[in-house]
Amino acid sequence: MSFNPLKEKGLPFEKQLRNWHQIVAKPYKKQKVDCYTRTRQILMNGIEVESWGFKHQFNRFMTEIDDKDRANISRIGRIENQQQMTCNWLCPQDQSVLETTLGYEQVAVDLTAWLAQNEPDKYVKETFDFGLLEDFDHLYRYAQYAYMREGIEPNDIVQGQTDVIIGRPTQHHHNCNGLRLRKHYDKTTTSPQTKVNILTVLSGEQQTHNFYAEHGFMYGDHVLRETYAEIKDVEEEHVTMYESLIDPSESMFEKLLLHEFTEVCNYYTCLEDEVDEEIKKYWEIFLDMELEHLKIAADIFKKYEKRDPEEVIGSEIIIPCRFQSQKAYVQKILEKEINKRLAPNGEYYNSMDEIPEDWASYKVQEKVSEISAPSENCINVVKFYHDRDIVVASENLKNKEVTLLEKGLQKRASADNTVTPDMLQSMIDKHEKRKEEKNKII
Ligand SMILES: [Fe+2]
Ligand SMILES: [Fe+2]
Ligand SMILES: [Fe+2]
Numbered sequence: 001m002s003f004n005p006l007k008e009k010g011l012p013f014e015k016q017l018r019n020w021h022q023i024v025a026k027p028y029k030k031q032k033v034d035c036y037t038r039t040r041q042i043l044m045n046g047i048e049v050e051s052w053g054f055k056h057q058f059n060r061f062m063t064e065i066d067d068k069d070r071a072n073i074s075r076i077g078r079i080e081n082q083q084q085m086t087c088n089w090l091c092p093q094d095q096s097v098l099e100t101t102l103g104y105e106q107v108a109v110d111l112t113a114w115l116a117q118n119e120p121d122k123y124v125k126e127t128f129d130f131g132l133l134e135d136f137d138h139l140y141r142y143a144q145y146a147y148m149r150e151g152i153e154p155n156d157i158v159q160g161q162t163d164v165i166i167g168r169p170t171q172h173h174h175n176c177n178g179l180r181l182r183k184h185y186d187k188t189t190t191s192p193q194t195k196v197n198i199l200t201v202l203s204g205e206q207q208t209h210n211f212y213a214e215h216g217f218m219y220g221d222h223v224l225r226e227t228y229a230e231i232k233d234v235e236e237e238h239v240t241m242y243e244s245l246i247d248p249s250e251s252m253f254e255k256l257l258l259h260e261f262t263e264v265c266n267y268y269t270c271l272e273d274e275v276d277e278e279i280k281k282y283w284e285i286f287l288d289m290e291l292e293h294l295k296i297a298a299d300i301f302k303k304y305e306k307r308d309p310e311e312v313i314g315s316e317i318i319i320p321c322r323f324q325s326q327k328a329y330v331q332k333i334l335e336k337e338i339n340k341r342l343a344p345n346g347e348y349y350n351s352m353d354e355i356p357e358d359w360a361s362y363k364v365q366e367k368v369s370e371i372s373a374p375s376e377n378c379i380n381v382v383k384f385y386h387d388r389d390i391v392v393a394s395e396n397l398k399n400k401e402v403t404l405l406e407k408g409l410q411k412r413a414s415a416d417n418t419v420t421p422d423m424l425q426s427m428i429d430k431h432e433k434r435k436e437e438k439n440k441i442i
């Protein structure tokens, strides 16, 4: 059945304000929740934060709008704020910062992989694949700490749906921000799907950045604090990268329309996929609210731009966040593109051996890692607890870890504390030997 969001009836705006009991929902149980319910909860918080923040920017900067419409945008912003609280606070108080962090990186991996496979624009797809391998490595680095500090096995959070193994090493994600800037799409020719895909991943990445900014200090361990700082800084680059794909000449009215449409599409997908009956009720009511926001945004767009909203968002729903296991796709990209880097002209991608000596990102990497790279220390430290790194993957992929590291590691601008392929191999050998010894005792 076709679903045209512009033709669907939403919840009347005067019924959207809720009381505190309704706003603060009952959290899920971390031991029972489906990992993809958690990823939906994390993503929708990010979507709401973006939608709320955008409305404030809109009202701060826009002069060509009358008082009635400005007031309406402000009223919708209040509703986004209430939705954000509901989404974010579904998270239970006993879910640790590291557990939630693994959830954030699982969002990034499985969402970006879904988007890459459902992205009609080849260049945008390539950018998704590029970002994907970086968040994939973040998941691995945090998993080391989750194990060391809190005894959390990766599968306690990712539930066997997402592999946890080395990706493009985090110390090589630090670039000159100028190089992170991508070519933007053309608003007149690009499909609504591309626009929604980008705004969805951008909202997720921005919230990941904010979460690390607000929680990385909550551990006393200095190396872990530094790891949060390092990865947070990469998320800043991800925000820079994904937002630069957006045509900056879109009007604020167009952007308002796209924000509401993106919310509709994401709640629609959540509602279709949700397995938790209690949480599903929120996706349903929030979808109804967003259909009304979209209608108001479409009316404002028509009034000021004198154009048909379908020119921007089309007439069909888009599925931007279908969470499902993406192991096969991620492994394919990992093996093919772990050695990819941002090209010096700031538009394309190169393999590592095509990068010139004066590549602007070398300077950034040499500076930030001049003492050491915290993300490398994750492995250096976990080996004392576990002989080798914490990895969850098929035997086939596990057997390729050292080769992957060889392919992904740069010769230049690597930190002094880098775990080399030889070091990793010897950790693995030691671990295997210990396993044999342990088996003999048992
Ligand atoms: Fe919203
Ligand atoms: Fe990440
Ligand atoms: Fe990211």
Ligand SMILES: [Fe+2]
Binding pocket: 051, 076, 080, 259, 260, 263, 290, 293
């Ligand atoms: Fe909205």
